[in-house]
Amino acid sequence: MVTIEVNGRELKAKAGDMLIEVTDEAGIDIPRFCYHKKLSISASCRQCLVEVKNAPKPLPACATPVMEGMKVFTRSPLALAAQKGTMEFLLINHPLDCPICDQGGECELQDVAVACGSDASRFVEGKRVVPAKNIGPLIATEMTRCIHCTRCVRFGEEIAGIREMGATGRGEHMVIGTYIEKSIDSELSGNIIDLCPVGALTSKPFRFSARAWELTQVEGVAPHDSVGSNLHLHLRSNKVMRVAPKDNESINECWISDRDRFSYQGLYSDDRLTVPKIKQSGEWQDVTWEVALDMAAAGLQEIGEGEQIATLVSPSSTLEELYLAQKVTRGLGSNNIDYRLRQGDFRLDGAEPAFSWLGLKISEIENLNAALLVGSNTRKEQPILAHNLRKAAVSGAKVHFINPLQLELNYTAGQQLTTPAGMVQSLAAVAKALGATGEGAAAKVIDKAVADDDAKAIASALKDADKAAVMLGNIAAAHPDYSILCVLASVVANASGATFGFLAEAANSVGARLAGAMPHLLPGAKVAAEKGLDVMKLQKLPRKGYLLLGAEPGYDFWDAGLTRNALESADLVVALNTHTSPALEAAADIMLPIAAFAETSGTYVNTAGEWQSFRGAVKPLGEARPAWKVLRVLGNLLDQEDCEYTSSEQVRDELASLCEGVMPDNSVGKTESADLQSAVDGLIRIGDVPPYALDSLVRRASALQQTKDAAPAAICINAEEAKKAGLADCDSAVVTQDGREATLPVSIDANIPDGCVRISAGLAGTETLGAQFGEVTLEKA
Amino acid sequence: MNTIEVNNKADIFSTEIRGEIDQWVAKYPADWKQSAVMAALRIVQDANGGWLTTELMNDVAAYLDMAPIAVYEVATFYSMYELKPVGKHKICICTNVSCMINNSDRVVDHLEDRLGIKLGQTTEDGRFTLKEVECLGACGGAPMMQIGKQYYENLTPEIIDSILEGLE
Ligand code: SF4
Ligand code: FES
Ligand code: FES
Numbered sequence: 001m002v003t004i005e006v007n008g009r010e011l012k013a014k015a016g017d018m019l020i021e022v023t024d025e026a027g028i029d030i031p032r033f034c035y036h037k038k039l040s041i042s043a044s045c046r047q048c049l050v051e052v053k054n055a056p057k058p059l060p061a062c063a064t065p066v067m068e069g070m071k072v073f074t075r076s077p078l079a080l081a082a083q084k085g086t087m088e089f090l091l092i093n094h095p096l097d098c099p100i101c102d103q104g105g106e107c108e109l110q111d112v113a114v115a116c117g118s119d120a121s122r123f124v125e126g127k128r129v130v131p132a133k134n135i136g137p138l139i140a141t142e143m144t145r146c147i148h149c150t151r152c153v154r155f156g157e158e159i160a161g162i163r164e165m166g167a168t169g170r171g172e173h174m175v176i177g178t179y180i181e182k183s184i185d186s187e188l189s190g191n192i193i194d195l196c197p198v199g200a201l202t203s204k205p206f207r208f209s210a211r212a213w214e215l216t217q218v219e220g221v222a223p224h225d226s227v228g229s230n231l232h233l234h235l236r237s238n239k240v241m242r243v244a245p246k247d248n249e250s251i252n253e254c255w256i257s258d259r260d261r262f263s264y265q266g267l268y269s270d271d272r273l274t275v276p277k278i279k280q281s282g283e284w285q286d287v288t289w290e291v292a293l294d295m296a297a298a299g300l301q302e303i304g305e306g307e308q309i310a311t312l313v314s315p316s317s318t319l320e321e322l323y324l325a326q327k328v329t330r331g332l333g334s335n336n337i338d339y340r341l342r343q344g345d346f347r348l349d350g351a352e353p354a355f356s357w358l359g360l361k362i363s364e365i366e367n368l369n370a371a372l373l374v375g376s377n378t379r380k381e382q383p384i385l386a387h388n389l390r391k392a393a394v395s396g397a398k399v400h401f402i403n404p405l406q407l408e409l410n411y412t413a414g415q416q417l418t419t420p421a422g423m424v425q426s427l428a429a430v431a432k433a434l435g436a437t438g439e440g441a442a443a444k445v446i447d448k449a450v451a452d453d454d455a456k457a458i459a460s461a462l463k464d465a466d467k468a469a470v471m472l473g474n475i476a477a478a479h480p481d482y483s484i485l486c487v488l489a490s491v492v493a494n495a496s497g498a499t500f501g502f503l504a505e506a507a508n509s510v511g512a513r514l515a516g517a518m519p520h521l522l523p524g525a526k527v528a529a530e531k532g533l534d535v536m537k538l539q540k541l542p543r544k545g546y547l548l549l550g551a552e553p554g555y556d557f558w559d560a561g562l563t564r565n566a567l568e569s570a571d572l573v574v575a576l577n578t579h580t581s582p583a584l585e586a587a588a589d590i591m592l593p594i595a596a597f598a599e600t601s602g603t604y605v606n607t608a609g610e611w612q613s614f615r616g617a618v619k620p621l622g623e624a625r626p627a628w629k630v631l632r633v634l635g636n637l638l639d640q641e642d643c644e645y646t647s648s649e650q651v652r653d654e655l656a657s658l659c660e661g662v663m664p665d666n667s668v669g670k671t672e673s674a675d676l677q678s679a680v681d682g683l684i685r686i687g688d689v690p691p692y693a694l695d696s697l698v699r700r701a702s703a704l705q706q707t708k709d710a711a712p713a714a715i716c717i718n719a720e721e722a723k724k725a726g727l728a729d730c731d732s733a734v735v736t737q738d739g740r741e742a743t744l745p746v747s748i749d750a751n752i753p754d755g756c757v758r759i760s761a762g763l764a765g766t767e768t769l770g771a772q773f774g775e776v777t778l779e780k781a
Numbered sequence: 782m783n784t785i786e787v788n789n790k791a792d793i794f795s796t797e798i799r800g801e802i803d804q805w806v807a808k809y810p811a812d813w814k815q816s817a818v819m820a821a822l823r824i825v826q827d828a829n830g831g832w833l834t835t836e837l838m839n840d841v842a843a844y845l846d847m848a849p850i851a852v853y854e855v856a857t858f859y860s861m862y863e864l865k866p867v868g869k870h871k872i873c874i875c876t877n878v879s880c881m882i883n884n885s886d887r888v889v890d891h892l893e894d895r896l897g898i899k900l901g902q903t904t905e906d907g908r909f910t911l912k913e914v915e916c917l918g919a920c921g922g923a924p925m926m927q928i929g930k931q932y933y934e935n936l937t938p939e940i941i942d943s944i945l946e947g948l949e
Contacts, residue, residue, distance in 0.1 A: 163848035168857040179853040180835055 002068040007075060013066045020048060020061040023074065030074050031083055031112040033090075033197050034149040035062035038254060039158055045149050047090070047112060049082035050074045058082035083116045092123045093172075094198070095144050102140075103199030105212035109147060130175050136183030137706035138190055138258060140207050146176045146200040152192040159255065160186035161390050161410025176200070185708050187383045187691065190261040194244060194254075205265055205703040206242040210234075218617045219246055221604050222260035223316055223597045224694055226504035227362065227384045228606035229256045233264075233598055233617045240264040240598050240618055250363045251606070257383035258707075259691055259698055264598065266579075266700035267621065273580045273593035274622025284585065289592075289623065293630075296590050297637035299572040303545040306333025310538040312557075313517050314550030315339045315506035316695050317627065318602025319611075320651040322508065322515035323523060324631035324643075325549050331640035335519050335532025336543065339512035341551055342474075342505065342689065342761075344558045344771055345677065346534040347441075348483035351669030354525035357510055358385075358607040359469060359501025359666055366391035370398045370465030370498070372458055374427060374489055376473020377407055380691040380709065382503055382607075398461040402426045403475065404686045405758060406751035416454055419755045420678035420686070420773055424481050427488040429455035434463065436495035442487040444674035459496065468498035474505045475688055478558060478772045480677035490668040500666045504607040506695070511605035514659050524658035539566035548575040549627060550594070552696050554583035554767035561740045561770045563587075576627050579696045583767055594627040595620035597697055601648045602628070609664040613652065680775040683721070685737060686758040687772030693762030713742075713763035715778065716749040721757070725778045732781045735759060738770035743781050793840045798828055802844065814845045818855050821845060822862055831871060832863035860914055868903045868910035870948055873927040876913050879920035888924050889913070891938040895945070909945075 002015045006028055013022040018041065023030050033045040043063035050061045053071035058078060073079055091113065098104045130143040153165045153176065164186065168179045178184070184192075193203050215234040220243075222229040229252035232244045243264050245256040276292035277284045287295075303309055311329040313322055322339065329337045340346075365371075365388035378386040390411045393399045399413040406417050416426050428449035431438060433456045438446045451459070462468045470493040476485050493500035504510050516523035519532030533541065539562045546567060557563040567573050567587035575588040578596040585591075594600075599620040603613040620626065628648050635643030645651050678684065692698050692710040704710060715733055717725070727733050731746045735757075744765055752758050761772045769776075794802070805820035821841045826833050838856055842849040856862040863871070872892060876885045889911075893899055896909050903910040919925045922934025926941075933944055 157848075163850050166848075166850035166854045168850075168853050170858045170860075179850060179857070 002066055002070075004066050004068075004070040004072065006072045015067070016065050018062055019050070019059075019064045019066055019070075019072060022066055023061065023072075028074060030061045031115060032062060033108065033112075033147060034151065036151055036154075036195060039151060039154040039195075042150055042154065045090070045147070046086045047083060049079060049086060051076045051078040051082075080116060083112075084118065087113060087117045088122070090147050091117065091121060093128050094147060095127060097145070101142070101145065101199035102202040102207055103145075103196075107199060108197035128172060130177075133177050133181060134183075135178055136185070136189075137703045138204055138262060139184060139193060140202045140204040141177070142200055142202070143175060143177060145198045147198055148174065148176060149197055150176070151195040151197070152176065152201060155192050155195055156186070159191070159387065160188045161394075162186050165192070183708060187258055187379060187709065188255055188387065190258045191245070191255050203242055205262060210236050210241045215241055219614065220598060220617055221507075221612045221614045222252075222256060223507045223604070224259045224263060224698060225257070225382045225384070226507060226509055226607035227252060227382055228507065228604050228610065228612050229260050229384055230612075231256065231260065235618055238618045240267060250361065251610070252384050255384065255387065259383070259694070259704065262704050263698045263701045265702050265704070266697035267596055267598065269579065269700035269702070271579050271581060271700070272596075272621050272624075273577055273591055274624055275593060276623065277591045279585075279589050284591075289625070292590055292592055293633055293637055296574045296592070297634060299574065299590070300332060300545055300547070301638065303572065305544075307336065307532070308544040309334040309336060309547065310533070310543040310545070311337040311547040311549065312341060312535060312538070312551050313337065313339045313512070313548075314341065314556060314695065315509040315512050317508060317512075317550050318600065318648070319508060319511045319515050319605060319655060320602050320628040320648045321549060321631065322512050322517040323651055323655045324628050324635065324645075325547070326516045326523065327643070328631055328635045328638065328640065329547065331635060331638060331643075335528055335530055336538055337517050337532065338519055338535035338538065339509070339517040340477075340535055341557050342478050342772065343482060344478060344480050344536065344773060345482040346536055347671050347673050348486055348668070349520055349534060351671050352483075352486065353666050353668060354513060354521055354527075355510070355609070355662055355664045356502045356504075356513065356666055357609045357664040358503065359471070359499040360608070362388060362606075362608050364467075365389055365469075366395075368392045368397050368465070368467050368469055370400075370461040370468040372400045372402070372430070372462060372468075372470045372492065372498070373503075374402045374470070374472050374485055375423060375476025375479055376401065376403070376471065376503055377405070377475065377688060378473060378503065379407065379409070381474045381505070383691075385503060385607075398465070400458045400461065404753060404756055405688070406753075408751075414454075414457065416458075417751075417753045419753055420479055420481070420684055421676050421680075422753070423479070424484050424488065424676060424678065425449055426455065427485060427492065430458045430462075431488055431491045431495060433459035434492060434495035436491045438487065438491040440487070440670040440672045441484050441674040442491050445484060445488065446491070459492075462492070462496035462498045465498070468496060469493075469501055470496075470498045471501045471503050473503045475686075477502075477505055478687070478689075480771070480773045483671050484674060484676070487668055487671055490666070500668075502607065502666070507604045507606075510607055510609060511603065511611075514605060514662065515655060523655055524660075525662050539563055542566040542569045544570055545572040546570050546574070548573065548577065548588070550577060550696065552577065552579070552581055552584055553587045554581065555693065555699065555762045556695070559771040559774075560761070560767050561738060564767075576630055577696070578624070579700060592630055593620075593622065593624035594630060595624050599624070600626040600628070602626075603648075603652050611656075613649075678773060682775050682777060683725075683755060683757050685735075685769075685772070685774055685776045686752070686756050687761040687766075687769075687774075688758065689762045689772075690760045693760065699762070712745075713760060713765040714745045714747040716747045716752055716758040717756075717778075718750055718752045718754065719748050721752075721754060722746065722748055726780055727778060734779045734781050735769065735776050736779070737774055737776045740768050740770060742766060742768050790844060793844050794825070795828075798824055799844075806845070815847045815851070818845055818847065818852060819859070822852070822856055826862060831867045832865060860912075866903070869908050870928050871910045871912060873912045873914040873917070874900075875915070875917050875919070875923070875925050875927075877916035879916070880924040883923040885924040887938070888926065888936050888941065891941055895942070
């Protein structure tokens with residue numbers, strides 16, 4: 001520790017820290033452009049010049065390490081003259097277009113110019129003009145405004161891990177951009193909008209729609225992955241105008257994914273459900289809430305037998321919604337409630353951990369020395385976790401993946417590319433290499449496994465690491481042999497001394513377990529005396545009545561075709577949803593419009609087990625109502641006891657007391673069945689869910705839907721397999737799965753292993769197909 | 782990262798070019814391959830008639846495991862790299878301080894007149910390109926110009942004429 005003096009004030013600081021870090025901490029303002037706490041120091045803008053006693057000239061605070069006894073003056077005549085001089089140079093080429101600039105009112109250049117700029121320019125020559133480039137649907141550029149701070153360039157290299165922006169040219173001709181016409185494709189790209197101190201990079205969807213001073217800012221929690229990034233929602237006239245990150249060092253630092261930033265657009269899509277509707281002789285009619293709810297309650301009561309009722313809930317629902325959904329369902333005498341809509345293997349039920357989680361804190365990921373990710377496209381599934389994983393990898397952690405598709409990574413990692421059945425064998429081989437034997441199903445597959453060099457490399461990386469983790473991702477959760485992967489991963493973690501964890505799929509996958517939205521678990525993750533049926537059985541053995549909460553048939557289920565059949569044969573389908581779609585309209589009998597993200601209060605439990613509550617930021621659109629209220633009224637109409645809640649906090653507190661003392665725990669029990677359901681004779685479908693197909697909201701976020709990650713459904717297959725099947729690039733082909741067909745374009749993709757065809761789920765054109773992972777045949781169309 | 786994926790680096794460039802680049806790569810530590818980028822760009826430019834295409838820059842990026850934008854940055858920063866086709870003889874005229882006060886304007890005017898093109902342009906027959914450059918470190922012989930690898934100093938219109946006539 002050293003002691004320095006700034007403007008006569010004594011400050012304690014860590015030796016070696018930069019002056020600006022110390023003054024920032026102490027709340028002393030120093031203007032800056034290129035400095036950013038999360039980026040490397042470039043010290044190129046010179047706006048942060050300050051006077052340091054005994055130094056011959058002003059020094060940049062961002063690149064001057066503190067030293068014992070240092071005396072600093074940030075507002076002395078010398079410092080101010082230096083700052084003023086820099087500002088004058090910066091403004092030489094900056095256009096005076098603030099009135100038409102979106103950054104106006106929240107521009108760092110404007111602020112600093114007001115603080116230490118001149119009121120008139122002495123520069124009479126022509127200003128330079130830089131043509132704007134189109135860098136994709138998310139970010140608008142106006143490069144004449146760029147002040148060359150290079151924050152966006154450093155962000156690409158250091159945080160996003162993709163160097164897409166650069167500084168080309170020299171001197172007066174230097175420009176920031178992509179040089180060639182190209183879109184910025186990082187899943188974290190939107191953060192450069194926040195980083196850019198001026199209006200060179202602004203939000204394209206938000207462009208020209210509001211002024212910063214017209215907006216009010218409220219807090220929120222991101223709804224699209226299990227990180228629960230903290231958000232600032234910017235509102236005007238009861239509308240979400242844009243979304244920005246809120247700093248939370250232990251969760252999202254100061255970043256958010258593009259999905260969390262731009263999904264709000266989906267709130268205002270044309271197919272928002274805004275009035276209750278009932279279907280009468282095949283026609284949809286708008287009705288009042290009373291009529292719709294009475295009909296729903298009467299219909300559910302009419303079914304009579306509890307076990308004929310199934311409640312299928314989206315894991316993006318809030319804790320309060322999930323808790324009340326299970327309460328209403330169980331009140332009807334049914335334990336048939338499930339949130340695992342995209343899971344296909346339930347052999348682990350009863351043996352899997354109740355309160356499963358990441359296994360560590362989000363901020364601990366970067367300290368890992370080794371990690372094995374099984375069935376995870378982390379970058380696209382949980383971008384913020386991937387960013388943390390990248391930090392670990394960049395500082396030397398050995399990261400390995402076992403996946404049925406080759407990932408485009410932004411760091412060096414080992415990737416084992418294999419079929420779904422091969423994934424089980426690869427993981428078993430790692431267990432074998434670690435000398436583990438396992439029990440039950442695990443023992444059977446490990447016994448047959450051969451510990452090859454790849455397996456040995458992974459095993460020793462995990463074993464030798466000080467801190468290691470084995471984690472299962474979304475692809476693993478949807479794998480037909482999820483139960484086996486899970487027991488194997490647990491064996492591998494135990495044998496290598498690694499932490500075992502789950503990268504939960506949705507905002508509230510972990511919360512859903514705590515809320516009791518499972519057939520065999522009651523709230524508080526307590527084992528139910530009487531078990532209901534899992535989501536798969538609830539469709540294979542169709543029920544008479546279904547209650548859907550935030551789940552869209554065709555897109556949100558593991559086997560879209562199966563869901564359709566089950567819902568079609570039901571007597572009553574009550575859908576609580578934010579949006580409508582042809583598939584939903586075909587399946588449902590009653591549609592109840594519910595509040596979407598930002599419109600309801602609630603709580604999410606993230607994958608690290610943290611509870612984060614939020615308030616409704618705007619009123620629900622039209623007649624939509626928060627789902628917890630709808631479920632409460634439904635409970636009342638069904639004469640259920642203890643359903644008199646007046647606030648969502650009350651619901652949360654009731655659940656919280658049931659969860660008291662329940663600790664996260666990833667211990668996996670024993671399973672017996674070692675039948676490989678993923679072992680097929682022909683081609684197997686890899687039905688991953690692309691990032692912008694995840695839920696109702698993102699599927700309707702128009703800007704995200706124009707990005708590269710939102711490619712339309714296609715049959716992706718490697719050249720070899722395509723040749724075998726008689727297909728070539730750009731052809732379209734008929735894919736048949738479980739007797740159901742779809743015609744899709746063929747795309748040759750070297751990232752797909754032999755024996756596999758990637759037909760992502762959740763996309764238009766795949767509603768008719770079957771399981772996310774299952775045998776398919778291809779034929780030239 | 783975000784390097785261009787290539788299945789086989791032997792598919793990029795000819796054996797000779799690869800050999801030349803590899804000599805430069807060998808001069809730097811193994812994980813600092815990108816240090817050879819300037820040499821690689823020069824080699825590739827020479828083999829392509831004196832200028833670089835985006836594809837060639839992408840190839841250099843792939844060959845040296847660099848992000849393409851990092852190669853564009855280098856190629857656009859240095860004036861010795863050409864991003865548009867140039868004539869057989871690239872005439873680089875220094876107009877920096879020392880040359881300017883020794884009347885480099887006259888050099889420019891004379892060349893522009895004689896060749897019928899402006900700075901930055903190429904003659905229709907593709908023989909000459911005129912280029913304005915910054916100080917080439919030959920201030921003692923100002924005004925000066927460079928053609929190919931050769932410096933020509935203490936220029937007058939007559940000297941310039943005789944130089945140009947001596948070129949094929
Ligand atoms: S575009 Fe913005 S962030 Fe990037 S260098 Fe220019 S001013 Fe800085
Ligand atoms: S902030 Fe210090 S030089 Fe830019
Ligand atoms: S100024 Fe022309 S060579 Fe130096």
